[in-house]
Amino acid sequence: MPLATTIKPHLPYLRRYARALTGSQTSGDAYVRATLEAIIADPDSLNSDGANKNVTPRVQLHKVFHRIWETSNVDPGNFDSDTSLAGNETIAKEDKLRKIAPIGRQILLLTALEGFSLEEVAQITNVEQDSVNGLLEDAITDIDQEIRTNVLIIEDETLISMELAQIVTDLGHTVSGTAITHTEALKEVARNKPGLVLADIQLADGSSGIDAVKDILEQFSVPVIFVTAFPERLLTGERPEPTFLITKPFQPNAIRAAISQAMFFTAEGHEIEAQS
Known part of the structure; x- marks a missing residue:
């Protein structure tokens, strides 16, 4: 071959x-x-x-x-x-x-x-x-010794959103809000600034989780983990793409590992830059 x-x-x-x-x-x-x-x-x-x-x-x-x-x-x-x-x-x-x-x-x-x-x-x-x-x-x-933060979940499937929320709280973090559309995500950010974002790619009204994240990152720096059924589309290496990416359907330990790694780099003092 x-x-x-x-x-x-x-x-x-x-x-x-x-x-x-x-x-x-x-x-x-x-x-x-x-x-x-x-x-x-x-x-x-x-x-x-x-x-x-x-x-x-x-x-x-x-x-x-x-x-x-x-x-x-x-x-x-x-x-x-x-x-x-x-x-x-x-x-x-x-x-x-x-x-x-x-x-x-x-x-x-x-x-x-x-x-x-x-x-x-x-x-x-x-x-x-x-x-x-x-x-x-x-x-x-x-992981048990890592810093805790507020987490915004942008996910339009109720059961998946609930599962993500359970994993987040089991790790000791707080769910600052949930959103199923681009508009709701921005409202949640305005209400309570998160320290971490978990985002689906395609949202309930046909809007884009990627666009929602771009708008959030224009306001302030925050680590983001994307959750998608089509990871290959965002792992081409040909353009700006996510650093942290989880495949649907996911195992809880995959979410835990990604959250841990994202918070690990945040705790190490890496500067987070907004999407240009």
């Missing part, structure tokens, strides 16, 4: 993981590009575990990414800077990125956000499988 055909289906989700890991579309996409360049330079790197039938192309692609992440001198600042819909596009140098992306958080994102098994995570990160679960538990414990 041609190399491009093998890689293509997995690239959007590698971008999602890389963006969540770095807290930046620009930084995450830069690491993905570096990964592709490494594979093109050495196609055998995608098959380095070919003798192990349990290592799928998706696992191997993430494994190459992690080797780049751990050892390369990729400087995302060398790439053109875009402003993401999720707002957080202040570019950090690689050494700072490593400080804010410990291995436990990498494991949390790989399992909760990307759905890898613990065995696959061990293969990707080159961590002993016996250690993976302990590191994962440490990352989950860290």
Whole structure:
């Protein structure tokens, strides 16, 4: 099978993981590009575990990414800077990125956000499988110590909105408001400024959650997590796109991981820029 055909289906989700890991579309996409360049330079790197039938192309692609992440001198600042819909596009140098992306958080994102098994995570990160679960538990414990905030939920499906609200409150955050349309979202923001936004893409009256978020970010900076049934449309790497993106139908742990990572970067003092 041609190399491009093998890689293509997995690239959007590698971008999602890389963006969540770095807290930046620009930084995450830069690491993905570096990964592709490494594979093109050495196609055998995608098959380095070919003798192990349990290592799928998706696992191997993430494994190459992690080797780049751990050892390369990729400087995302060398790439053109875009402003993401999720707002957080202040570019950090690689050494700072490593400080804010410990291995436990990498494991949390790989399992909760990307759905890898613990065995696959061990293969990707080159961590002993016996250690993976302990590191994962440490990352989950860290969530309990994170700052709490007010969360605006922009979602037109009542049951999904209720489920998101339950996850948010279980994490210790407060739901500042809910909205099912663009107009309602702006009214809720005017009534109570949120510290985090969870937004669907398509809303009840045919309006756009993306447009609602743009209008919110013009007023003030806030981390945003998009929830959509069509993530591939927002993971092309060709334009300003969300940093944090969850696929419908979602697992509660995926929402928890995304919220945790968004608040983690906020707590680290990253500047949040509004959509231009």
